[in-house]
Each structure stands twice: as structure tokens, then as C-alpha cells.
Amino acid sequence: MPGHNQFSLLRERRFLPFFVTQSLGAFNDNVYRNAMLMLIVYQLGLSTEQGALYANLAPALFILPYFLFSATAGQIAEKYEKAALIRVTTTMEIVIMSIAAIGFVTKTPAILLGALFLTGLQSTLFGPVKYSILPQALKPEELTGGNGLVEMGTSISILLGMIVGTSLMRVGTIGPVVAAVAVVALAISGYLVSRAIPRAPAAAPDLKISWIPVAESLSVMRLVRKQRAVRNAVLGISWFWFMGTALTAQLPNYAQIHLGGAENLYLLALALFSVGTGLGSLLCEKLSARTVEIGLVPLGALGMTVFCIDLYFARPGEAAAAGLSVAEFVAQPGSWRIMVDLALVGVFAGFYVVPLFALIQSRTPKDELSRVIAGLNIQNAVFIVAAAVLGIVAQQVLGLSIPQVFLAVGVLTAIVTAVIFSIVPEFFMRFLSWVLTRLLYRVEVHGVEAHVPDEGPALLVCNHVSYMDALLIAGQVPRPVRFVMYHRIFAIPVLSWIFRTAKAIPIAGAREDPVLMQRAFDAIDQALADGEIVAIFPEGALTKDGAIGPFKSGVEKILARRPVPVVPMALRGMWASMWSKRDSRLGRLRVPRRFRARVELVAAPPLAAADATAETLETQVRALRGDAA
Incomplete structure (x- = not known):
């Protein structure tokens, strides 16, 4: 969609009221917690011991409902219409903040802490x-x-x-009266805005709700583990919360001991981290070209590791000085670093974190997504508590300084990331694909988001120009693609690892290796039966002159066994690539005429299997490519 950017969503009713509602909710939660x-x-005027007790009890009370009620919240979100549920939770917020207001006015800690527990319950219900x-409000390319x-x-x-x-x-x-009025007013504002959220039908209206927390918690965790990529995306998000908790929990003391200031420098440090997270989140759409680009995840993990360690x-x-203002701190040597x-x-x-959320939303069946998010919230709560406990152990038992805690978090991030990517190499493969294609080319995409099905099996056919x-x-199609490729290309060093990781299917001609060919057709049929996308190059070989060769009949053989929609595609501008056979042979590749060359990927509407003959598809692909070899 030329000229599109994510900010256009803020002009649309399908997104804006929800965005404002959830932002007001997060804002009000933190106004209340910090004022309390x-x-x-x-x-x-409480004793130091009483103050410390309440300060440590507060986060525990807030997070406890995530353990107790997340599984139930996931079922409720699955069974009922979601816009109505949001209005229920914002109504709950008005009631809870009214109780909190009483606590502020009467200055009663027990009421304030009770309201905090209820705030955690309301957040637990809202999360799924x-x-x-x-995914119901947005198109796949908008996720x-x-x-x-x-x-x-x-x-x-x-x-x-805060x-x-x-x-x-x-x-x-x-102050307490002002805080009481503010939290109630914000809750009422959130409810009023939520009334404009469009209807979002229930994903599983016939679901029977189990009210046994432990049993249902185990059930939603089994849903989380069903798909390996989703399971490890959940693990990755939980690690984000672990890292964020471990870092932000140290910032107040870090600002005082190591930055030489107090509250103003703490807020500066928190602002830098928070604004940075917001900026990185916004940049994801631009960097991913509007796909669910999990190739950004390794890049994000690498950056978090490097800059945590550099802290x-x-x-x-x-710090060499104390009591510094923000301006005085900025003027100190090393502060900018x-x-x-x-x-x-x-x-x-x-x-x-953003691509991980988008991956979960795009890969999870719609009638299970709310429960998977509930499982995510349970695991997040575990990781948050673990981060708090390990932070205390690291400093109080092991005697680590705060910078050493940052160092440990950076090293642990590298280890956890390596484990995740070794279990699901798709993450790293997409990262390599993302880096290579964006380093070498400027890719313009036309029709892919409109014509490649969001779910279910499909066969992609395309001209074959380069290695x-x-x-x-793969870098432009949001869903994972199983490529069928000539076995000698499949075996090219370095690229071979990427192709194997992507579960590409090697194939040979009937005369060259009939056993391998039959194995390939069986694998293609199984992939389509499993609802996957399979891509083939029906010419059977790279073009030697830039022209499109005759399409072979293998595509008809595939469709005879498994009739699925067929999406014609064409690559334009790849003939001048150093990876094509233009003026070169494999092993003697040319230096490219220019880096970041402009290439295009064009897709046409899908054809029914009955209409998708080799001849018809060849004609369509030729028309899509035009004269732009």
C-alpha cells in the first residue's frame, strides 16, 4: 500500500479508541501505584520497617492475580465479544479507583493495597x-x-x-485528594473512550469455561507449547520482561550511587529506556516492510546484549560527585555514553519484542489466541518475580554492584537468545534473509499482502532468475514458505544451511534422480496438507538469458494430488544481480554493478487449482514480469 504508515491507524475507529483506552489504562495504573x-x-509517618514492608508487598499484590486468574481470563476473552469485555474491565476500573480514592482521602494503607490487588485483577482480565x-481489528500486514x-x-x-x-x-x-480525583477521572475517561471500540466477535463462543485455576493454567500452557515457534516467541517475550524488570528495578539506586544524582536522574534514566523502547517499537514497521519480520528479533537481542554490557x-x-542535577550530570565526562x-x-x-507479539498473533489459531496470551501472562509473571528475586540475591548474597548486574543481564540475554535460536533456527534464518536482501536490494512489493492467503495452504509460482x-x-511473504529448489542450488555452501533451516524441499529431474523427485512431491503434498505455503520455480532451472523458460508440468502433478489456490508471482530487476547467470558461471560471480539495486516482487490474484495449468501460469508470470528482466 504505497504511502501507508502505521500512524494512519490513529485516524481509524477500528484502532484509535482501543489504543487510547489501553494507553489511559496503563497511565492510570502507574499514576495510582506511584501516588500510593x-x-x-x-x-x-510509618517506621522504616513498615514502609519497606508495604513497598515490597505492593508489587506482590499487583502480580498475584496474574498467577491466580490469567487462565480464566483467557477463556473469558475467547468466549465473549471483546469490545464488550473491554467495557466491563473499564467499568471495573471505575469501581476499583473509587475504592482507591477512599483509601487516599482516609490515608488507609489497607484500602490502598486492597485496591492495588483489584487493579492487578483488572489488568489480568484485560491482558488477553x-x-x-x-488481529481482528487489523490486517495481517498491519500487525x-x-x-x-x-x-x-x-x-x-x-x-x-510514574x-x-x-x-x-x-x-x-x-495531594491525596488530588490523586483520588485524578485516578477516578482517568478511569471514567477510559470507559467513555472504550464505548467507541467496534465490535470484535467471540473467537470460541461455544467454549466451556473451567473455573479450576491450576488445571486451566496447565491447559493454557499446553496451548502455548503446541507450536515450537510460538512457544519460543512466548519465551522471548518473557525474557524481555525479565530483562526490563532487572534493569528498571536497579535504576533508582543506580542513579544515586553511580550517576551521582537522585530522583531527577532516576527519571532521566527511566525516560531514556522507555522512550527508546517506544521508538524501537515504532521503527519495526519501517524496518520490516510491513511483514511479521522475525528477522528483527536477533538484531534486537544483539543490541540489548551489547548495550547492557557496555553499561x-x-x-x-x-560516581565521583553527588547531588547532581540533570544538567550537571550531562556535563560530566562519560555521561553521554x-x-x-x-x-x-x-x-x-x-x-x-514487537515482532514476537506479531508472530504469536499471526501463527496462533484465532480460537486459541486469548488463551495463549493468558499463558504468556502467567509465564511473564514468573519471569518478573524471578528477576526481582535474582536481583536481590545478586546484590545481597553475591555482593554484585549494579553495573555488574547489568553485565550479568547482558550475558544472560546472549545465552537465552542463543538457546532460543538454536531450538528454532527460523529466527536466525529470517535475520540472515533480512540482512542480505536489505543490504543488496531495495525491494518494492506489489500485491503480496493482498493475494497471498493469510492462512491455509497455497502454492506460489515464480520465475527463477538468481540464487x-x-x-x-521469503523476506517479503509474512508467512513461512517451503521452497522447492533444484538440489544442486540447495547444496550451495552457506546458503544450504539457510535452505535446510527454512525446510526447503530439494528436487531433481526424473532422469537425474527419480527417487529424490518422488520424495520431493511427497514432501510438497504433506506440506500443503498441513496448511503450509509452498513455493516452486516451474522453469526448473535458473534462466541463462534473462527470459522466462517454459513452465514444466510438475505444477499440474502437485495440484492433481492436492488442489490448492495458486498465486502467480514475478521477480523484476534480478537479472542484473551478481547472483544471476548473466555473464558468469557459478563459482565466478561478478561484482555487482551497484549495491541496493531496485528490484520488484509482484503477485497476482490466486487461481483455483482447476484453472492453474502450466501454460496458464507461464502466461500470467510473463505478463507480471513484463519487460523488466
């Missing part, structure tokens, strides 16, 4: 709806941009909520 902590810990409504906006909105809302919540308690003796080397010891590290950890965290064709096509 300021009141209890600093303004009620928040991420499962997006990355939509998730980027949601993550950006959440990051900025959390930051602003600042506003703290500030409200500093307006004098009326240690930027200032391993304590620290600020850049904090911001870039956030940017790469955005690259890392990079499969990687280039």
Missing part, C-alpha cells in the same frame, strides 16, 4: 483481550505497525504515569 507508594512510604483483539504503536503507547504511558503519580503527592496537604564498562564504579546505552537498550528491546530468489521472496 509516595503516600504510604514517605507521607504517613488487549493482544487478541488486534507489526499496530503492535509497535501499542508498545510505544504502553511505554510512554507507564513513564508519564512522573504524574509522584508529582501529585507533592502539591501539599491536598557496565561505561561506569563500573561509583551512559545515556546512549540506556536509550539503545530500549530501542533494541522494541526491535526484539537469491528464495531468500528475497
Whole structure:
């Protein structure tokens, strides 16, 4: 869609009311939590021990409902219409914040902590709806941009909520009253906006809800593990929460001990990380060319690792001065390095987490998505608690300094990422494909998002110009593609590992290796039976002169066994590539005439299997390619 960008979603009713509702919810949660902590810990005159007890009890009370009720919340989100559920949760927020307001006005910690538990319950119910409504409201090619906006909105809302919540308690003796009015007003605003969210039908209206938390929690975790890519995307997101918790929990003391300031520098550090995350989330759509590009995940993991580790080397010891203002800190030697590290950890965290959410949404069956998100929330809660506990152990038991904790988080991120990518090599393969195609080419895509089916089996047919064709096509089609390729191309060093990782299907001619050919047709049929996309190059070989060769009858043999839609595609501009056979032979490749050459991938509407003869498809592909060899 030429000229499209994710910000156009903010003009559409199918997205804007939901975006504002969830942003207001995140903002209000953090206004309340920070105002409550300021009141209890600093303004009620409690003993140091009582203040510390309440400060540690607060996050536990907020996260406890995620363990107890996430599985039930996932079932409810699956069974009922989602816009109505959002209105129910925003109504709950009004009631809960009214209770909180009483706690503020009467300055009663027990009421405030009880309301905090209920806030966690409301967030638990909202979570599965928040991420499962997006695939219903957005087109598949909008998922990355939509998730980027949601993550950006959440990051900025959390930051602003913390600042506003703290500030409200500093307006004098009326601070608690102002906070009480603010949280109720924000809750009412969220409800009013939620009324504009369009209807989102139930994904599984006949689902029977199990009210046994433990049994259903185990059930949703089994759903999470059904698909390997989804399971490891969930693990990756949980690690994001572990890393974020481990870093942000250290920032208040880091600002005081290692940056030489206090609250203002803490807010600066938090702002750099939060804004960085928001910026990285927004950039995902541009970098992914509007596909669910999991190739960004390794890039994000690498960046988080590098800049977490560099935070240690930027200032391993304590600050040379104390009581610094923001301006004084910025003027200190080495301060810019620290600020850049904090911001870039956030940017790469955005690259890392947004494609993982989009992958879960695009690969999970629609009638299971809410429950998978519920399973994700359970696992996130486990990782958040683990991060808090390990942070305490690292400092109190092992005696690590805060920069050493950052170093440990960076190293652990590298290890966890390597484990995930070794289990699911598709992540790393997509990363290589993304890097290679964007380094060598500027790809223009026409019709792919409109004509390649979002789900179910399909056969893609395309002209065959260069050794990079499969990687280039794979980088532009949102769904995983099983390529059928000549076995000698499949065996090319380096590329062979990528093709095997992508589960490409090697094939040979009937005279060359009839056994391999039959094995290939069986594998193609099985892939289509499993609902996958298979891509073939019906010419059977790379073009030697830039022209399209006759299409062989293998495509008809495939469709005779398994009638599926066939999407004609054509590559334009690849004949001048260093990877084609123009003026070269394999093993003696030319230096390319220019890097970032402009190439095009064009797709036509799918044909029914009965109409998709070799001759018809050849005619369509020739017309799509035109004169642009």
C-alpha cells in the first residue's frame, strides 16, 4: 500500500479508541501505584520497617492475580465479544479507583493495597483481550505497525504515569485528594473512550469455561507449547520482561550511587529506556516492510546484549560527585555514553519484542489466541518475580554492584537468545534473509499482502532468475514458505544451511534422480496438507538469458494430488544481480554493478487449482514480469 504508515491507524475507529483506552489504562495504573507508594512510604509517618514492608508487598499484590486468574481470563476473552469485555474491565476500573480514592482521602494503607490487588485483577482480565483483539481489528500486514504503536503507547504511558503519580503527592496537604480525583477521572475517561471500540466477535463462543485455576493454567500452557515457534516467541517475550524488570528495578539506586544524582536522574534514566523502547517499537514497521519480520528479533537481542554490557564498562564504579542535577550530570565526562546505552537498550528491546507479539498473533489459531496470551501472562509473571528475586540475591548474597548486574543481564540475554535460536533456527534464518536482501536490494512489493492467503495452504509460482530468489521472496511473504529448489542450488555452501533451516524441499529431474523427485512431491503434498505455503520455480532451472523458460508440468502433478489456490508471482530487476547467470558461471560471480539495486516482487490474484495449468501460469508470470528482466 504505497504511502501507508502505521500512524494512519490513529485516524481509524477500528484502532484509535482501543489504543487510547489501553494507553489511559496503563497511565492510570502507574499514576495510582506511584501516588500510593509516595503516600504510604514517605507521607504517613510509618517506621522504616513498615514502609519497606508495604513497598515490597505492593508489587506482590499487583502480580498475584496474574498467577491466580490469567487462565480464566483467557477463556473469558475467547468466549465473549471483546469490545464488550473491554467495557466491563473499564467499568471495573471505575469501581476499583473509587475504592482507591477512599483509601487516599482516609490515608488507609489497607484500602490502598486492597485496591492495588483489584487493579492487578483488572489488568489480568484485560491482558488477553488487549493482544487478541488486534488481529481482528487489523490486517495481517498491519500487525507489526499496530503492535509497535501499542508498545510505544504502553511505554510512554507507564513513564508519564510514574512522573504524574509522584508529582501529585507533592502539591501539599491536598495531594491525596488530588490523586483520588485524578485516578477516578482517568478511569471514567477510559470507559467513555472504550464505548467507541467496534465490535470484535467471540473467537470460541461455544467454549466451556473451567473455573479450576491450576488445571486451566496447565491447559493454557499446553496451548502455548503446541507450536515450537510460538512457544519460543512466548519465551522471548518473557525474557524481555525479565530483562526490563532487572534493569528498571536497579535504576533508582543506580542513579544515586553511580550517576551521582537522585530522583531527577532516576527519571532521566527511566525516560531514556522507555522512550527508546517506544521508538524501537515504532521503527519495526519501517524496518520490516510491513511483514511479521522475525528477522528483527536477533538484531534486537544483539543490541540489548551489547548495550547492557557496555553499561557496565561505561561506569563500573561509583560516581565521583553527588547531588547532581540533570544538567550537571550531562556535563560530566562519560555521561553521554551512559545515556546512549540506556536509550539503545530500549530501542533494541522494541526491535526484539514487537515482532514476537506479531508472530504469536499471526501463527496462533484465532480460537486459541486469548488463551495463549493468558499463558504468556502467567509465564511473564514468573519471569518478573524471578528477576526481582535474582536481583536481590545478586546484590545481597553475591555482593554484585549494579553495573555488574547489568553485565550479568547482558550475558544472560546472549545465552537465552542463543538457546532460543538454536531450538528454532527460523529466527536466525529470517535475520540472515533480512540482512542480505536489505543490504543488496531495495525491494518494492506489489500485491503480496493482498493475494497471498493469510492462512491455509497455497502454492506460489515464480520465475527463477538468481540464487537469491528464495531468500528475497521469503523476506517479503509474512508467512513461512517451503521452497522447492533444484538440489544442486540447495547444496550451495552457506546458503544450504539457510535452505535446510527454512525446510526447503530439494528436487531433481526424473532422469537425474527419480527417487529424490518422488520424495520431493511427497514432501510438497504433506506440506500443503498441513496448511503450509509452498513455493516452486516451474522453469526448473535458473534462466541463462534473462527470459522466462517454459513452465514444466510438475505444477499440474502437485495440484492433481492436492488442489490448492495458486498465486502467480514475478521477480523484476534480478537479472542484473551478481547472483544471476548473466555473464558468469557459478563459482565466478561478478561484482555487482551497484549495491541496493531496485528490484520488484509482484503477485497476482490466486487461481483455483482447476484453472492453474502450466501454460496458464507461464502466461500470467510473463505478463507480471513484463519487460523488466
